[in-house]
């Protein structure tokens with residue numbers, strides 16, 4: 706049964722990161738951080754999460770915003786999908802992430818939903834995960850023992866389970882300046898406002914002889930967590946990419962995933978679509994490289 710009323714909880718609006726960390730240390734597993742609320746508040750209405758304390762991160766300065774230089778990009782965890790979509794820098798240079806954000810939810814959802822919330826929710830279909838993985842993004846966390854960094858890939862440990870400790874806060878994401886091009890493609894049952902049945906991000910650099918280097922392919926919604934398609938990457942690495950090679954890499958990616966059959970799609974369909982989307986994402990990245 707879907708219960709629409711929120712359960713009772715105590716609301717906190719810390720004005721600084723240390724204050725938020727103190728609240729997390731005090732209330733531990735009884736507390737949940739709130740960003741855009743598009744995942745958390747639904748889970749609370751459904752009673753799948755019933756925190757006694759909700760700690761809103763939105764009043765904390767410095768947790769949102771996009772800045773870039775010759776070394777790369779920094780995106781605050783509280784940056785909304787709408788802000789990322791509006792960024793010309795993301796669109797031009799970090800294009801797979803822009804591809805993902807632009808097909809996420811609806812304008813209303815994108816106005817609230819944050820990058821940090823999308824990653825910490827850790828659903829296998831999280832649209833921002835595959836592009837951030839192929840762009841070699843790093844997650845910056847702060848907790849009781851200080852700050853640490855980990856690859857975005859390492860944030861996911863199981864469906865809807867993030868590797869963050871309950872006392873950690875994701876503060877921002879950094880992405881090294883990409884030397885190559887990439888693309889993210891998403892298969893949905895309808896044109897908008899749907900989770901990915903399959904999401905594929907591909908990225909590579911081309912050397913002076915048009916040979917692919919630094920190839921990365923990541924798959925979403927086809928395993929308990931977002932995964933790399935390393936066998937497919939190996940197929941294109943060190944070679945000149947063409948339609949036949951993209952099809953070969955696509956075929957391999959269908960064997961690297963292990964999706965489930967659920968209400969939205971069968972396992973077999975998802976595997977076939979991984980093949981198609983991998984091939985198309987590679988060819989789209991090639992088009993953008995030329």
Ligand SMILES: Cc1cc2nc3c(=O)[nH]c(=O)nc-3n(C[C@H](O)[C@H](O)[C@H](O)COP(=O)(O)OP(=O)(O)OC[C@H]3O[C@@H](n4cnc5c(N)ncnc54)[C@H](O)[C@@H]3O)c2cc1C
Nearest residue numbers: 738740741742743744745810818819821822823825832875
């Ligand atoms: C109608 C609808 C459509 C959607 N469509 C899509 C879609 O197409 N693709 C997609 O990927 N998702 C989709 N979503 C899911 C959701 O919008 C995203 O996952 C969103 O990015 C979550 O961000 P949020 O800011 O709302 O997180 P919240 O709901 O505020 O938080 C989510 C979780 O992350 C934790 N958290 C948030 N920020 C931090 C932080 N900085 N540090 C540590 N923990 C944190 C919270 O405690 C909570 O557990 C959709 C949701 C709805 C309601």
